[in-house]
Amino acid sequence: MAEEQPGNRRPGGRTERNRLAVLRATLDELGAHGYPALTVEAVAERSGVHKTTIYRRWGSAEGLVAEALALAVEDDWAAPDTGSLEGDLRALNHLIVRSFTDPRESALPVAAISAAFQSDRAAGALREFYADRTGRTAEIARRAKARGELPADTDEAEVVRTACAPLFYRLFITREPVDDTVADTAARAAALAARAGAFVVVGRECSGRFY
Known part of the structure; x- marks a missing residue:
């Protein structure tokens, strides 16, 4: 079994709502300011999820972008x-x-x-x-x-x-x-x-x- 990286878990309830809020905020920040300017602090402010939670789950802006891009695969296009x-x-x-x-x-x-x-x-x-x-x-x-x-x-x-x-x-x-x-x-x-x-x-x- 592959080692689980931060951001790979898919819990439900409030945790899942927070996950979606953070990832959508990441996409919004990425589109608004680009990758070089993306920060965990900006995503935290936009999403309303504390930055400590984001750091603990995703580790960095790089981890946020990786899972936020993967979120698009979950759509019904x-x-x-x-x-x-x-x-x-x-x-x-x-x-x-x-x-x-x-x-x-x-x-x-x-x-x-x-x-x-x-x-x-x-x-x-x-x-x-x-x-x-x-x-x-x-x-x-x-x-x-x-x-x-x-x-x-x-x-x-x-x-x-x-x-x-x-x-x-x-x-x-x-x-x-x-x-x-x-x-x-x-x-x-x-x-x-x-x-x-x-x-x-x-x-x-x-x-x-x-x-």
Whole structure:
């Protein structure tokens, strides 16, 4: 059995309410001020939970960020369902564009990715988050298979990665603008490639997970 780290326990009642208050406050602070400025004291003030309790359970700002990012995996988010492969990929990419370019939404996801470059625990939590999201969005390709749009042996996760990758490349590598036109072009290219068999798995089972 893996050794339990601070922040891994999931008790109920008041303790669980405090946990959620602290983690939501961590996300709010992360989005408002970024990882370098995140402190236990600020999270304590925002959440109303005493800093001694936070230090005892999470140990540090790094521990807070790691579990706060993991909290997102507990939600009920589902991939878009428009009735077609290209339509689903377009809708997914539009969500990504809005999440990273709308000032009302972008601060937190940008700060989370920044934190992952500064903290190993945050990086691990972010990998788990995107592994979870990839698993859920692979449903887009599974539905397309069921409709007969894709070859049966298509790697479902790779279809989604290929559709989204140009957006993240522009957002975080070249720092080019992204909009719905860029999103639609990337979605269409991925859909065309997938229908042509570019992501057919040879010699191993397709699982819809990160490899």
